[in-house]
Amino acid sequence: MTEDTDHDGRVWLGTPAFPEAARTALADTRLRHNLRHATTTIRTKRLDATGEVPHWEELREAGAAIKRRTARHLATYLEQLEASVTAAGGTVHWAADATDANRIVARLVRAAGGPDTERHEVVKVKSMATQEIGLNEALAAAGITAYETDLAELIVQLGEDRPSHILVPAIHRNRAEIREIFAERMGEWGRAAPDDLTDDPKALAEAARLHLREKFLTTRVAISGANFAAADTGTIAVVESEGNGRMCLTLPETLITVMGIEKVVPTFTDLEVFLQLLPRSSTGERMNPYTSLWTGVTPGDGPQDFHLILLDNGRTDVLKDTVGRQALACIRCSACLNVCPVYERTGGHAYGSVYPGPIGAVLTPQLAGVRRAASLPFASTLCGACYEACPVKIDIPEILVHLRAKAVEAKRDGRALPTPEALAMKAAATVLDSPGLLAVAQRAGAAGGRLLGGRGGRIRRLPGPLAGWSATRDTPAPPRESFRTWWRAHREER
Amino acid sequence: MRIGLFITCLNDTLFPGTGRAVVTLLERLGHTVEFPREQSCCAQMHFNTGYRPESLPMVARFARAFAGYDAIVTPSASCAAMIRDNHPVLAEQLGDAALRDAVAAVVPAVHELTEFLVDVLGVTDVGAVFPHRVTYHPTCHSLRGVRLGDRPLRLLRAVRGIDLVDLPAAEACCGFGGTFAVKNADTSTAILADKMTTVLSTGAEVLCAADNSCLMHIGGGLSRWNSGVRTLHLAEILAATEGTR
Ligand code: SF4
Secondary structure (H helix, E strand, O other), X not given: OOOOOOOOOOOEOOOOOHHHHHHHHHOOHHHHHHHHHHHHHHHHXXXXXXXXXXXXXXXXXXXXXXXXXXXXXXXXXXXXXXXXXXXXXXXXXXXOOHHHHHHHHHHHHHHHHOOOOOXXXXXXXXXXXXXXXXXXXXXXXXXXXXXXXXXXXXXXXXXXXXXXXXXOOOOOOOHHHHHHHHHHHHHHXXXXXXOOOOOOHHXXXXXXXXXXXXHHHHOOEEEEOOOEEEOOOOEEEEEEOOOHHHHHHHXXXXXXXXXXXXXXXXXXXXXXXXHHHHHHHHOOOOOOOEEEEEEOOEOOEOOOEEEEEEEOOOHHHHHOOOOHHHHHHOOOOOHHHHHOHHHHHHOOHHHOEOOOHHHHHHXXXXXXXXOOOOOHHHOOOOOOHHHHHOOOOOOHHHHHHHHHHHHHHHXXXXXXXXXXHHHHHHHHHHHHOOHHHHHHHHHHHHHHHHHOOOOOOEEOOOOHHHHHHHOOOOEEOOOOOOHHHHHHHHXXXX | OOEEEOOOHHHHHHOHHHHHHHHHHHHHOOOXXXXXXXXXXXXXXXXXXXXXXXXXXXXXXXXXXXXXXXXXXXXXXXXXXXXXXXXXXXXXXXXXXXXXXXXXXXXXXXXXXHHHHHHHXXXXXXXXXXXOEEEEOOOHHHHHHOOOOOHHHHHHHOOEOOEEEOOOOXXXXXXXXXXXXXXXXXXXXXXXXXXXXXXXXXXXXXXXXXXXXXHHXXXXXXXXXXXXXXXXXXXXHHHOOXXXX
């Protein structure tokens, strides 16, 4: 994996294009089994949890409407948020891109460590924004060690792996693999796993708890993401399942929150809508186990120093695209991943980005540039399951097709000669726009089909770019008589 | 009622039997069908692959060919969805006022075949006889594009002699996705394999659907597996009578 160096957004990790990355993933039968098991389970739970809310459709519409309004007046709400957070004793920082954000965090961590301490360590609660900007790597380069405290993130970090799912970053791992990672690696990072560790989920959770407890009690700085931030009160919300987030958000002295600017919502009461939509869509639960809300600092209670970093990193550019900006409404519930037939087979790594699955296929090319991630908008069958599942009604298929047009456009601009695909599409368009030419092509196709050995039946091998198709599928040989020929002979003269 | 048949380029070229079946069926129900020869393609492949300017002449051609019909019937859920959802968008983005008006005039008349039978003609029993074990795959576009609901199943249940069996995980995508099957052939094949496994588990002799495109892909796989299962557009089942099959 090579990091793209000419761009400091870090969203795109520069893995091979989707079709090649997918091929590798597809060959991994254990991965496919783990994925299918996990996505099928969550899918069923989600359907039950959303099905029991009688006004689910109205809730979705309400969520979508709040997000639309936020996108239209983003600058206003962000300024309001800054004022509210400042008034409540917090400090707001604006970061234009990854480099900017990472620099601010490193400076704050060093300052918080104080001159009397050599230890530069932070605990982290799951945050996609910090993955997007490659914060852990940047901190490491600055001599600061970041400890992930979300169970799945911990597995990923210990395994020197990459997250492959928004909500369950270690979805590609099964219990036996997790046991192996814990037994081998925990000791290098802190408290080692017990010698008799089994792959029983309870035992694994207990090992993680003991390992992490040590970190919570000794680390003075925490870094979090944010699920929502209410502009009117300056309240930040983090939603999680394990309670580790709560430890991070209350025990340390300094709390730094890195948040994409699109996470702001106009009012505190808007949370009512999202706190219903999010858990049901993501884990299939009625309510998530832990919801932490904090507003600036409270003397004598919790972190006494609070910093909010508002991250742009390409988002204002996305806002300019009226079709594409829908993607910024995403509340990272992962419902679209769990219903996606492509994600279910390939897993998240194939998307080459911290944002996998359907939302990744529309968000990554927009944040990183369509040229850089040109294969992602095509990594979908356009089956529409993601749109149907999305709690904030993001029309992912519409954005996919919109970005496909942009990818084709970008290729047209960048080349002196059209691509073979563009030539084929042009030729097909000419034929399809002329019934006369179509009839000629149909006769040629029927003759060609016979040549390819499909007499009266099926063609087993197609030439050129269609070879991939015919590796696993027979193609019907074109019949001698097209419909239009039949019509002329049997109906027209009547 | 003037009914225009939009056969679609795929059916015209590779599955003319489906078009003949639609004609037979509608004539049996007492209607005359016209086939405007100017028609060609709904431009779905071009539009979905990102070739918007190339799609526009096909959009214009469709509006021209079908101007003035009371009903435009097509045996393809995905082409019906393309016309309804995207022709107006393309006309709006790239066309002139005349094209926008022409598109707006024809789009409301477009019906996928089972919608036309159930909603417009008000029939579910079309007098078909088909004594075979059949399973039905609701394609993504029939499910979420045009929202056919249970219309196809209501029509199939009324067929005499049919042994209609449920397809497990019926709503799972088959992995076709137009050019997706070519650009991401490996992923497409992996999705297809699961669909074929569920089809075989039903013991059906025939798999039917409202889209020949998906059937071409699933049927191609079933043929490669030497499964013995046939694929058939549901129009061909609805057109079948005693002695025809
Ligand atoms: S796009 Fe929608 S379904 Fe997917 S993660 Fe975001 S909010 Fe959830």
